[in-house]
Amino acid sequence: MHNLMHQPVYRLNWMISGQFCDAVIKVEDVEFEIHKVILCKCSPYFLALFQRWSSSNKKVFVIPGMSPDIMRLIIDFAYTSSVSVTEENVQELLMAADQLNVMDVVQTCCDFLGEQLRADNCISIFQLTDIVLSAELQHRAYRYMADHFEEVAYHDEFLQLPLQQLIDILERDDLNVRNESVAFEAVLRWIDHVPGERKAHVAVLLSKVRLALMSMDYMRLKVLPNELMKTNTESATMVWDALKSISHIRTSNSSVAQLRNPLARPRLPNAILLAIGGWSGGHRTNGIEAYDVRANYWINVTNNCEWPRAYHGTAVLNGSLYCIGGFDRAEHFNSVHRFDLSTRFWHEAASMCHRRCYVSVTVLDECIYALGGFDGRTRLSTAERYRPEANQWSLIAPMQEQRSDASSTTLHNRVVSTHETAYDPENNSWHEVSPMLTPRSNFGIEVLDDRLFFVVGGFNGFTTSFKVECYDATTDEWTEACDMDMFRSALSCCVVSRLPNMAEYVVSRDALPFLNEDANSDKQS
Template sequence: MFSILAKLFHSLNLIILPCYVDSPNLLVRKVKSNKSCIHSNHDRFELVDQFEKDLGRMAASGDVGKLLQVQNGTPANTTYSGVDAVHACNILQQLKALYDEAQLTDIVVEVDHGKRFSCHRNVLAAISPYFRSMFTSGLTESSQREVRLVGVESESMHLVLDYAYTSRVMLSESNVQALFTAASIFQIPALQDQCAQFMISRLDPQNCTGVYMFADAYGHQLLRERSQDYIRKKFLCVAREQEFLQLTKEQLVSILNNDDLNVEKEEHVYESIVRWLEHDSPRREAHLAEVFSQCIRLPLLDDSFLSRIPAPFACALSLSREPAEAKARLNGCSQRLGMTASEMVICFDAAHKHSGKKQTVPCLDTAAGRLFKLCKPPNDLREVGILVSSENDIFIAGGYRPSNSEVSIDHRAESDFWQYEHAGNRWLARSPMLRARIGCRLVHCCGKLYALGGRVYEGDGRNALRSVECYDARDNCWTAVSPMPVAMEFHSAVEYRDRIYILQDEYFFCFDPRKDYWGHLSPMSVPRSQGLVALHKNCIYYIAGICRNHQRTFTMEVYDIEQNTWARKKDLPFDQATSPYIKALLLQGKLHLFVRATQVMVEEHVFRTSRKNSLYQYDDKADAWTKVYETPDRLWDLGRHFECVVAKLYPQCLQKVL
């Protein structure tokens, strides 16, 4: 018991003084004062919070004296020296007060545009080796009352001083690089690292190349690696940006000469090099052969593509008259990461046959007939909102954690929000939603992600939600937007040309994120909920669902968005007796249905149930569905609430099942 307390006091930087034995309550107050000073460290704060009550009871019982025996086994009557963590906090606060009041300042720092700051030499010297050397070297600056710094912006100096006196820093996209530069000049690595983390959190296809060049110029390893990884991951988008053309030869080679480049064809690498070359041909032509030799994997280029390469570039590639001969000389080169990607059907809320109700996330590669497993959602979350963005990012939001109770009202909604990392086959936590939700719909629109509706179990029972919130990946934060006109939990949602379309029962709404406005559209002819929705060829397909009389229907209607008209199509070719559970998805550019059908067979007067999972493909011209694939029934089954999405996954990053 007391050894644990010793560790606690050590973590608080608090050594027990003899006076605490005579006055136990003083010890309690001391812990409380330390507690108020360590609020920034959540784990330590929680430890003190739990310990505080026990310490009070020990003070009342007179057992506090025994604590003196836990410090390295020293007898209780030994003299001790104390370290007061609050003292450091108070010193910093008082120094900041003196700075704000311009009291006892002994140096004036002048930066660009003549901005002057009165401050304290010892504070500057304490945080910066640059200033320490300036003030203690015995040179002219050490005795001057004023020093002038060239190349330091006034806002950056203000932020550096604020950090020096408070340990806090306020970062924004407009000030972070200038502050990083100032921190580099003043040799403050902790401040540089905070700036780097801020820039990493805001990487996007438009700025990542500039951040990479910035990090390379300053030699910041982490920022350089993360920005380079981002460029490779989003290469096709990044290579179209103007900043990509500003890369040096060495930087370009460092990016392209890597297995993790996310390209489906080596031709994309060739085209990016040619574009980079043509941006500054006179100075870059001499480097072309070197760049080609280090970056282009010749065997991965298609023969017909090679035959069309212009003569100067073909010469730089060292191609002979017969491209096949040149390719034959280079064997054994590895594929890029993007070349291994396969479009797969991912099933959430699937249950493993041999592990009770434990969830698995099977991934079916229909083209190769292979089955893999994706890392399951954290905390075994069920009925989450799921989205695969146009950039192949996978998100899940909300849901509930399974418990021993089978009663739905006991399902506590969660606000968790996660993004899947392909290379690591893991889920990365993002900022949680403002509102906990079960079964919400996620839609990507205008560069942001929207969580719409869902349900919670609160108060008098099950409650559908009207609320809508928007996630901005650049700031990693959610904001509330205008709620839906009515609460919805069995709705469907799709995005088309920067608008979100929501359908349920007799309701059909269109949301314009730029205007934060909800509009009403003509409803479908057969009102129903829990239907399936898919956007295909500029039309919204609404498939199956539950009618108002609680009967299932296999009706399919199509909404022409441009014409603002509904059209009835043939019903789905399924039998109610098979209790099919259906999900709509776009696979290889075509509309498909993933169907779980149950068959009941009688064998020797014994009823046996079997389930078959199949893919049906839609023929637009014939208005007909055809079974094109029957999934392997190996190791997994689907629950009634399963969801399907399609994404490109990397087989080498997944666990193979079949």
């Protein structure tokens, strides 16, 4: 009998037949005949209700605080081990399951809500976790809110945020705003929703906005003329302090100047650019550097367990960085190594079917594709696909042409080649983009922040380079970005987004002022 009690089909037959019922659960005016032993199996609440909180001869148990429909779902779950969760019933069902300590239903509801996160509901789901304790759902809801803040700030739920929750969100380094004006305008919208009550909080909220990261033009045209800034003395002082900081950053020619001022502290990036391997100082290297676009700073994250390689391809898939193929001036590789970005350990993956350097690598539908390349004797038209769940490469249809050393990326639905041309698929046409500031070959190229693409390192005709340039598609202009620590060419670049341990791959915000001082002293010495 004990084993049969664990089988949902057996319990379901009991429920349908109504045999051997020994208690009644009453919710409002609806009564449910139940078997105590079955409800006790799904929740310690019922065990306590039937054994410790009532006499042995009691038959009817009244459950307050929920509807009969929700109680029916929970009783059905006790008998069938399954429950139907919908957008309409999930919140009420979660509250009831939490009240009755039916933790399997609580987990099912939390999983459902985690999959339903949107810009218009993530705040209410986050607030729900203050009532129903779920660290996992709370983290997922906060991450969605922080990652999609620009959208979230335009929905009604944002306007209902309590003051302290808004302060907590704004002061986080991991709040994802491409421009700090997004945070400033969100504060104004929140205040304007109930101005008489909320304008008194403008100074404390403004102190959480990184004002000194805004442009001088935006500060003069949008911030200074705002009535709240002009009528609140504390806010006006902060604005003028921010303007002084912006001016100092410009004149000192340092993007991390004055970072002791919290108004100029860069937030954590949503994505980082990794530069991997290549040739440096006449030798292949295993060096890995990560570029923090918000702080305009490179950090060395090299793991010395990796084999040095150059002319290789890279791809990021499911939290791992794959280094594919390559060449060391003696051997052409078909080997593949996987770097776990969470644990920062290297693992060997299945080798490709063909040796390939100068290989083009991309990811599509949870698979990695290696296209063309050079095997030491000929340029290749072959292509192959890697399935990580099987750890296996398989050949796919060959390309129409042999090709190697092909580098390109996509930006704003256009394909951008390394020859300073861009293809627009809507018009089926190519057009030139502005030339780079420095001629180079064998460089890395990647898109970051959805509007900028970076060219990294390379060979300038005389030597390998550590120079980095950034192209802004909206202005068709190139600007210099922070130099790498390492001179290198024949490297590979890739972008990694939304790492749970992103702080390990960016410069410490608390260390930035001291790093800046070291850099300045090095330049002066």
